[in-house]
Amino acid sequence: MNRLLLCFSLLLGSIKIFATAQIPDLLVYKGDTLMLYANPLELLPNIDSFRNKMFGRKVVGSTACWRGYQAEWTVINQELFLTAIYSCSDEDERPKADLKKLFGEKCKEGKVGADWVSAKIIAPQGKRLYYVHMGYESLYEFENEFQFKKGKLLQVIIYDNSKSRSSIYSQDSVLRKFIYSHINWEILHEDSIVAKIVVQFSANEQGVIDQIKVMRGHSQVYDQEAIRVVHSIPEWDVFYRRGKHERRAWNLPIHFSPENRKNYAQ
Template sequence: MRKARNVKIWMVSFWVLFCHNAFATAQNPDRLIYKGDTLFIFANPLEELYKNDSIRPKFFAGQAGCITTACWRGYVADWKIENDQLYLTGISSCCFRDDGVRANLKSLFGDKVIDGVVKVDWFSGNIIAPQGKMLHYVHLGYESIYERELEFHFEGGRLSTTKTYDNSKTRESIYSKSPGKLQELIYSSISWDKLADTGEEEIRVFVSFSANENGVVDSVKVLRGQNPDYNLEAIRVVKLIPEWDVFYRHGKHQRTSWMVPVIFSSSNRKKYSK
């Protein structure tokens, strides 16, 4: 599983909301059967076995299994927990529903296959199973936030503990979801009459900000600015954002840093000055 960073720096432009990272899109998850339920999991235990790519076999032995941007590893694995033991039960093509391509576990694991499954002894760590409603979508890996997370901790393939985390306090601001509203708020709040007209020049002040667990923007600073008057005005108007995103992961508030450019220009002055 890719570990989520405690702090991310995202950039809010007034046309597009950027949040790029290593993967091009959210990933097709592996599946886990636990107590009769099929769960989707944010982890890939098979990757622990093949950390060294030189020993990674061709799972589908010449069959035309597909690879997509939503399945970077080239397969989807199936798992089950039985009597607190983790088992690998199958490896399928990313497009199994369409192409029906499945790996032969016997050819991959030999005598380790008993009754059609492989007893896992190579994996130690956590597996997260998201549960409930998705509260925040992230266009990469396994970063999206759900109402709850069921965490399994394994030592050598043996289940040692389970925990449930509540992320239900996560919420998104209308200003992050609608850059146009954020633009309107910031530029209509600027005291244009107190600032000299920039003429044909554009003055750009890049401001970093973050919010507390109540969505209150309580940390604002200039990352790159110019004239102190414009810097202070950029800080002031960003502080006026009435509410911002609140993210919880593993049941804890995750403070996130954002960056927004505040552009002082004649065109913005004409459009937004009162």
């Protein structure tokens, strides 16, 4: 789905923000392998000293794997264990770290008890509802919240985001056509005017756009027309995260120009 026209701002909690969608760590839980929206190994106090020892050479990171590795975790008898560390390299057979060399006696039977992990960790599951090319912010149908204290699993809470839905009007081509064909060009008498107005808006649980403000304006008549036409969009995307509605602010540039007047004026 092409949404290049739009930029959105996210209100994030404690998740670290990265410029590129990340290769996630993996969690094996009750026979299922889940993605992790966290990197528990980074909670180790001495993680920096581990980083260059993992694969016998300096780890080369990438925008999709800033940490240079992908860790595998397993919950066994309500306890979290580190069971593998793989390189993020593009080699056919990715190097695998020797946990015994890294952790010494703490590594038993090929796994390491993750007693340093005290955190709430999200593992998404089900259908991907919305892709975000940043960090671990893509939205999925369900989110499993694993609550650990010193490596012990206290509880798992499952959040249902299935009420999220996409609107056809958030597609670039559909939105552009709607906006410019619904502008009342007759009230904008100055045909030669070129004005770029940026409107910020958000929608409620029903997908109704109910909050609008001008971030960059031109004049009262142009600003009000921009607000009116955005307010007339029939519906917008609805997002649920952690089972609750997540209001997002979208910035939309609207170009009042002779070319758009010529192409779209009725």
